[in-house]
Amino acid sequence: MAYWLMKSEPDELSIKGLETLGEARWDGVRNYQARNFLRAMAVGDQFFFYHSSCPEPGIAGIGTIVEAAYPDPTALEPDNHYFDAKASPEKNPWSAINVAHVETFPCVLGLGYLKQQAALAELPLVQKGSRLSVMPVTAEQWAAVLALR
DNA sequence: GCCAACGTTGGC
DNA sequence: GCCAACGTTGGC
Numbered sequence: 001m002a003y004w005l006m007k008s009e010p011d012e013l014s015i016k017g018l019e020t021l022g023e024a025r026w027d028g029v030r031n032y033q034a035r036n037f038l039r040a041m042a043v044g045d046q047f048f049f050y051h052s053s054c055p056e057p058g059i060a061g062i063g064t065i066v067e068a069a070y071p072d073p074t075a076l077e078p079d080n081h082y083f084d085a086k087a088s089p090e091k092n093p094w095s096a097i098n099v100a101h102v103e104t105f106p107c108v109l110g111l112g113y114l115k116q117q118a119a120l121a122e123l124p125l126v127q128k129g130s131r132l133s134v135m136p137v138t139a140e141q142w143a144a145v146l147a148l149r
Numbered sequence: 150g151c152c153a154a155c156g157t158t159g160g161c
Numbered sequence: 162g163c164c165a166a167c168g169t170t171g172g173c
Contacts, residue, residue: 007171030169031156053171111172129154131170151173158167 003137004037004047005059005125015049015061018101023066027074027096028082034134038095039069047099048137048145050125051108058110059145067098105149119144 006026008014018024029035041047045065051057072094074080075087087093115126123141124130137145 009171033156057172131155133170153172154170156167156169158165160165161163 002040002042002045003139003142004041004045005050005123005135005137006047006063007050007052007133009053010051010060011054014051015063015101015104018049018063018099019061019104021101023098023100025096026099027072027094029072029096029134030082030084030094031133034132035093035095037134037136038097040136041065041068041097043068046102046142048142052133056108056110058108058114059105060108061104062102063099064102065097066100069095069097072096109145109148113148114145117144117148 071092074082075084075094124135
């Protein structure tokens with residue numbers, strides 16, 4: 001089993017929203033590096049749910065992958081925010097996965113707090129200029145974050 | 150709203 | 162293949 005971190009704007013989907021839904025499609029990833037990580041995910045993998053572009057950016061909980069990567073339908077919907085004119089049913093470069101809620105942390109682990117953790121120094125999330133929205137997390141980093149809950 | 154940093158586009 | 166211009170991300 002592998003560990004990941006994925007960013008979501010809480011206005012679109014928050015950890016509470018996922019908790020309410022139980023399961024959700026994770027779509028709209030439009031970056032090749034992030035997409036490649038999506039495709040590397042296996043059912044049963046777990047991920048930290050990070051809230052971005054919001055008043056309190058940080059890790060808000062844990063989710064798990066319940067369906068591995070498949071073509072992202074939002075790329076084919078003209079009215080969708082994530083529509084991609086270059087995608088077609090035959091050739092859709094983008095991927096989506098299905099996820100389920102696992103745990104909502106009592107408090108959000110803020111970005112500033114995460115940056116103070118020596119054990120997380122190698123995590124792309126805390127590195128200057130990093131905009132990657134889907135990234136791998138090592139077992140050591142995973143344990144270090146769990147200890148902060 | 151600002152702006153640093155990054156990714157993508159497109160002319161050459 | 163280079164690189165300038167542009168668009169996007171995302172914290173503050």
